[in-house]
Amino acid sequence: MAPLSSPPIAWTIAGFDSGGGAGLQADLKTMAAFGVHGCSVITAVTAQNTQGVQAIEPVSESMLRAQLHALETDLPPAAIKTGMLGTTETCRALAAFLQTEDAPIVCDPVLKSTSGMDLLDPEALDILIYEIFPKVTVLTPNLPETEALIGKALQTVEAAANQLLAMGLGSVVIKGGHAEGGECRDYWTDGTQSLWLSSPRIETSSAHGTGCTLSSAIAAALALGQEIPEAVATAKTFLNQCLKSPTNLGAGNGPMKIEPFRNDPQDRPTRC
Numbered sequence: 001m002a003p004l005s006s007p008p009i010a011w012t013i014a015g016f017d018s019g020g021g022a023g024l025q026a027d028l029k030t031m032a033a034f035g036v037h038g039c040s041v042i043t044a045v046t047a048q049n050t051q052g053v054q055a056i057e058p059v060s061e062s063m064l065r066a067q068l069h070a071l072e073t074d075l076p077p078a079a080i081k082t083g084m085l086g087t088t089e090t091c092r093a094l095a096a097f098l099q100t101e102d103a104p105i106v107c108d109p110v111l112k113s114t115s116g117m118d119l120l121d122p123e124a125l126d127i128l129i130y131e132i133f134p135k136v137t138v139l140t141p142n143l144p145e146t147e148a149l150i151g152k153a154l155q156t157v158e159a160a161a162n163q164l165l166a167m168g169l170g171s172v173v174i175k176g177g178h179a180e181g182g183e184c185r186d187y188w189t190d191g192t193q194s195l196w197l198s199s200p201r202i203e204t205s206s207a208h209g210t211g212c213t214l215s216s217a218i219a220a221a222l223a224l225g226q227e228i229p230e231a232v233a234t235a236k237t238f239l240n241q242c243l244k245s246p247t248n249l250g251a252g253n254g255p256m257k258i259e260p261f262r263n264d265p266q267d268r269p270t271r272c
Contacts, residue, residue, distance in 0.1 A: 006037075008223040009075050012216060013041040013068075013094065014083030014110075015056070015119070019049040021255030022209035027081060027216035029258040033238070034220035039075050041067040044086045050208060050250025053113045061089045068097050077103045078223035081216045082132075084110040088124040095131035104137040104222045108215035109145050134168035138188075138228060140215045143178040157187045158194070165191045173218075173232050177210065186269075188232045195229055197236050197269035206246030206254040213256065214239050233269060240267040 010031050017023035024040045031038035043064065047055040059067075071077070080103050085091050098105065109128065110119050120128070129149070133139070141164070147154050150163045157174050164172045171190035179185070185198045217235035226234060238261050245257035 008036050008078040008225075009039060010036045010079045010081065010216075010219045010223040011039045011041060011071060011077045012081045012083065012219075013043060013085075014081070014108075014212070015044040015046050015086065016042050017209075018045075018047055019208070019250070019255070021050065022212045023083060026209035026212040026255070026258065027083065030213050030216040030238070031220045031223075033258055033261050034217070034224060036078075036220040036223050037075075038216075039071050039077070041071065043084060043090050046084075048113075050252035050254045052252070053117045053119075056086065056117075056119070058087045058090060061093050064090055064093050065097075068093075077101075079104050079106065079219040081106045081108065081219035083108045083212055083215065084119050085124065085128065086120060088121050088127060091120075091124040091127040091132065095127055095135075098132065098135045101135070104219075104228075105135055106138045106140065106215050106219040106222070107132065107136040108140045108211050109149065110211070111145050111148055129167055136168075137170040137222070138215075138218055138232070139164060139169050139172040140175060140211065140218065141172070142175045142211060146174050158189070161187060161189050161194075162191070165189070171228055175211070175214065186232075186236060188229060190228065193229065195232070196272045197233060198272060199236065199240050199267075199269040202240065202243040204243055204246050204256075206248065206256050207243065208253045208255045210239060210243070210256070213242055213258065217261075233271065234261075234263075236269045237261075237263060237267045240269070 012027035173188040221231035242256040
């Protein structure tokens with residue numbers, strides 16, 4: 001019998017969510033749903049539940065570097081996803097590490113929690129933009145994050161995307177979940193190609209970790225060899241699948257049920 005092939009490896013570099021709905025937990029469950037082996041680098045430990053974040057404690061810079069070295073020397077990635085980075089020290093250490101990394105990088109620019117707590121030191125923003133963004137293959141900001149990154153109110157999604165690309169990014173997908181209307185529309189572009197992905201808005205009280213899930217699904221699809229536009233569409237399909245499966249856990253914004261990727265045609269977004 002022929003030996004089984006090894007699954008591709010993807011890393012998540014993000015915070016630990018004690019409630020299990022976002023951060024590393026959501027990332028690892030998502031990667032597993034695609035048959036990808038997920039490895040994790042913890043940037044911070046959070047005390048949170050479905051009602052919000054109560055406390056954050058970043059890991060030391062030496063521990064962050066040790067985690068990166070341990071994975072680099074034994075479990076090299078086919079793709080990397082970054083989420084909550086938190087501190088200036090973390091951003092500086094990660095920026096230095098990524099200079100020699102060739103794997104595609106998906107960056108979810110986590111600036112604030114849904115409940116409004118700052119998740120990135122203000123002084124770390126310049127490091128994120130000027131030192132990390134030039135290594136990023138796909139950036140996945142929501143609308144408030146987009147406005148924070150470009151420093152002004154959004155006029156058009158297309159113009160904002162071009163402003164973000166000018167920061168050195170490989171491509172960007174601006175998520176439309178915070179917009180109004182019956183359709184949820186996401187916009188991807190690399191400056192040459194562009195793509196709108198539209199799906200009926202799914203009303204649910206279990207939407208904690210949507211940004212983590214989408215970005216880690218893109219990373220998983222890239223690790224499996226998909227091209228970037230297809231990986232973004234695959235991730236949107238998976239997110240729709242998850243949004244239709246609430247867990248009904250907790251008293252607040254609960255987590256989604258993350259199950260193996262089904263690739264159901266009913267979950268696929270319309271491309272335009």
